Amino acid sequence: MTTQPGQPALRLLSLGAGVQSTTLLLLAAEGRLPGLDGAIFADTGWEPAAVYEHLDRIDREIAQPAGIPIYRVSAGNIRRDALDPAHRFASMPLFIKNPDGGDGMTRRQCTAEYKLKPIKAQVRQLLGCPHPKPIPRGTFAEQWIGISRDEFGRAKDSGIGYLKSWHPLLYLEGAADGREGWTREDCLRYLRSRGWASTPKSACIGCPFHGNRQWRELRDNHPDEWADAVDFDHSIRSGNARGNANGKPLLGEAYLHRSRLPLDQAPIDRVTAHEWASKQTDVFGQIADVELEQGDPDGCSPWACRSGQPVDNDQAA
Template structure:
């Protein structure tokens, strides 16, 4: 796994840009202390440790599910009452934390999105274009799938012995089978990223003023 910048690049940076635009203070204008937006983030009580403050004063995070005392089970019960039983975990289409089940779901239900992630996977093979241009090329190649095979050909219908062995060594428990199939258990939001890449945003993008 390389350094993760996905949440910073694809979520926090555009959200901050849009919030600044909505407030009428595009970067690098200084925002008065009393001017801010309230942002609601859907962290449930069983993952309260992922609830964090925003890293800028012009955004204040609220966690309404925690305020309500709702767990993941409460959320599922509520969604079921609205006939929304198939609501998936939130995540980007091309998330490297997907398990095989999520990749198959995209492939088998949405050909356009599958083509998109296959193209994205091919595009990251040499790493970050900006890093390459800056003289910090990736040592090796990047892949979305744990097998390190191009997504279009990756073994998403079965788990290879090499994948199992690698993950068994990494996790050292029986969790590895579930991770290969279902991906990491948590969803992802800008201030509760699966990869904890959110902490990079402040330093990397100069948007935290």
């Protein structure tokens, strides 16, 4: 693949299928952000049905008509792998109750394993340099990441030479307050105006980073997915299956909820200070109905997780 010096060989969207990345896809399809060559969705195999339905719909109604291919990539099924004694488990950030009664947390390796790794492999493939073929010096893909102005502190480079991050929302005009860059609320307004008010949050069904609002949403509106998460929570109490099979059981107990109680007994009806803040905002009509319905906006972003940097155990890619 040959390119002009300093120019990206490809422009690719990191598609989480949440509010911000759906906005970028729609802007590209409308020609307001030109030059997008494709979008990559990393599938952990354990997303809510609403995310897969949304992904199918944006593929059918936005990407395909605009000639933008969506690449769905996967490194396996995170739920199945956690419970498979024969499978190496890239740990989820589980809440641990230590034998001495203290609190702990397992390292988050899942984002690196199930999202970053397959994304990087796909980018190399598209650049014509699958691992271990070397990538020519100066060849790179520009990766669009959906970071809105209200969370600009999360905008970071990937740190990978062949994959340079770009955050288009931070430079757009037309924000409601007249400033440079779109906020999440600007994205929601834009999506609503195009018939995409129901954009869901993208994250694993049993992600320990869910706030109480997400857990309630699951319990009250998606009983099958709630039952699935409760069952998984019960199954990981002694840690992952591989560790137990190898004679390295977890010292302590693992939980999905931060209270370190079984999920179906956890105090998820308690409204957190963050939620109260959102409700206060709502009184003045400044927060979107969509957001209130969906819970906290934090989905799992491969490159800009709100919960800290992932542990990148993918040395090869």
